Amino acid sequence: MLNLGSRLHSKGFSIVIAHTQFNHSNPSGFPCFTFASVPDCLPKAVLTSGDPAAVVVSLNTSCGGPLCQVLSDMMAEDGATESKISCVIYDMLMHCAEAAAHYMKLPSMALRTSRLVASALSWFSPNCLGYKRKVIFSGKDRSLKDPVPGAYPLSCKDLPLFPGDIELMMQLSGRANSLKTSSAVLWNTVDCLEKQLSDKLQKQYQVPLSSLGPLHKVAPASPTRMLEEETDCLLWLDKQADNSVIYVSLGSLALMEAGEFAQMAWGLANSGQPFSWVVQPGSVGGSEWVELLPEGFQEATRETGCVVRWAPQKDALAHHAAGGFWTHGGWNSTLVSVSEGVPMICRPCFGNQNVNARYLCYVRRVGFELEGDLDQTEVEQAVRRLMMDEEGEEMRRRAAAFKDQIELSIREGGSSHTAMEELVNLIISL
Numbered sequence: 001m002l003n004l005g006s007r008l009h010s011k012g013f014s015i016v017i018a019h020t021q022f023n024h025s026n027p028s029g030f031p032c033f034t035f036a037s038v039p040d041c042l043p044k045a046v047l048t049s050g051d052p053a054a055v056v057v058s059l060n061t062s063c064g065g066p067l068c069q070v071l072s073d074m075m076a077e078d079g080a081t082e083s084k085i086s087c088v089i090y091d092m093l094m095h096c097a098e099a100a101a102h103y104m105k106l107p108s109m110a111l112r113t114s115r116l117v118a119s120a121l122s123w124f125s126p127n128c129l130g131y132k133r134k135v136i137f138s139g140k141d142r143s144l145k146d147p148v149p150g151a152y153p154l155s156c157k158d159l160p161l162f163p164g165d166i167e168l169m170m171q172l173s174g175r176a177n178s179l180k181t182s183s184a185v186l187w188n189t190v191d192c193l194e195k196q197l198s199d200k201l202q203k204q205y206q207v208p209l210s211s212l213g214p215l216h217k218v219a220p221a222s223p224t225r226m227l228e229e230e231t232d233c234l235l236w237l238d239k240q241a242d243n244s245v246i247y248v249s250l251g252s253l254a255l256m257e258a259g260e261f262a263q264m265a266w267g268l269a270n271s272g273q274p275f276s277w278v279v280q281p282g283s284v285g286g287s288e289w290v291e292l293l294p295e296g297f298q299e300a301t302r303e304t305g306c307v308v309r310w311a312p313q314k315d316a317l318a319h320h321a322a323g324g325f326w327t328h329g330g331w332n333s334t335l336v337s338v339s340e341g342v343p344m345i346c347r348p349c350f351g352n353q354n355v356n357a358r359y360l361c362y363v364r365r366v367g368f369e370l371e372g373d374l375d376q377t378e379v380e381q382a383v384r385r386l387m388m389d390e391e392g393e394e395m396r397r398r399a400a401a402f403k404d405q406i407e408l409s410i411r412e413g414g415s416s417h418t419a420m421e422e423l424v425n426l427i428i429s430l
Helices: 002-010 052-079 096-103 116-124 128-138 166-177 191-202 232-238 258-271 313-318 331-339 353-362 376-387 390-410 415-429
Strands: 015-020 033-038 088-091 108-112 185-187 209-211 245-249 275-278 305-308 322-327 344-346 367-369
Touching: 002 015, 002 033, 002 415, 015 052, 033 052, 052 096, 052 166, 088 096, 096 108, 116 191, 191 209, 191 390, 191 415, 209 415, 232 275, 232 305, 232 313, 245 258, 245 313, 245 376, 258 275, 258 376, 313 322, 313 331, 322 331, 322 376, 322 390, 331 353, 331 390, 344 353, 344 376, 353 367, 367 376, 376 390, 390 415
Parallel strands: 015 033, 088 108, 108 185, 185 209, 245 275, 245 322, 275 305, 322 344, 344 367
Antiparallel strands: none
């Protein structure tokens, strides 16, 4: 959302970010934006439930009225007699914003930050999640590996599923796709990755579907992270050879047990490959940061490893030394990696990450999946497979080809560039 705001700001629009108190960025990092806080009044029981669907449903229930008030205050600012708000662009899961914009007689558009196929599953295979739920509760592991009819190359285990109330998540997914008054659906994707599916999905929506991505590539240079980044790893990367480093980051939400953490550490060390490893504080059970790294690990990797709390991922993957990426398979990370021509080891955790990993590994063939319990020998072999074997080199060549296609898409005349120009014109015309 911040990247899209930056791009629209460069086109002459003023940007106001309406955010909840539950999750918000530091306004000082975004001087060109105005930030408006929306009271969310989330019950403590919901916040501590560990159920993301319950949190989002509660946000939608409580934020509609306060958001209307924010919009009303903006419209009345400086005694204006007419609205100066061109459009309300909202995250698709925050469907209360669509209702609030409609109530205030304002145009709206939905931004979808996942890949197209994740939404297509709810259109073309409406019983998929229900089927997965049935399989899980029946305890039939073999059925989890069975293919999903009409959804190649996915197996049942790949279908998006979040922790918490499954029925509630299914209802939320259906509500997010049920647009009533919005003028367009904006997607952080690119035609060279999902054009065929985009055409198919467009028939299901009654409004334009625009592939604008990768948004991190089209946005002007600006801070778009809410977490403090450490740039020392970039200085370390400067000292490494081309395509020699595997960058390791499992995202901002994934958690890891201490034993798995130790196996991962020794696997990286024993591979002999240079690595830059992002370990977010609190992501390893029983520790604040890296206290549970096995004894002798730091000494063994003093020349080959760089461990940081958080890194400027776009810069790290764009660095000449980056030759591979061990990722959780989140869509933002996937887009950054493919945009820079970097192949991947995928270890999905939840949600759409399994879908992303399956397509990356079996359709685009720019990575492979590391499944099951982590074992240091398997980790070592996986890193060597990606970084040293001919198979990894072939993946690197395919990823480089996608990088070239994405570069063409964001240049003048390219699909994403054209879609952004059409979006600007559409907003002006509303």
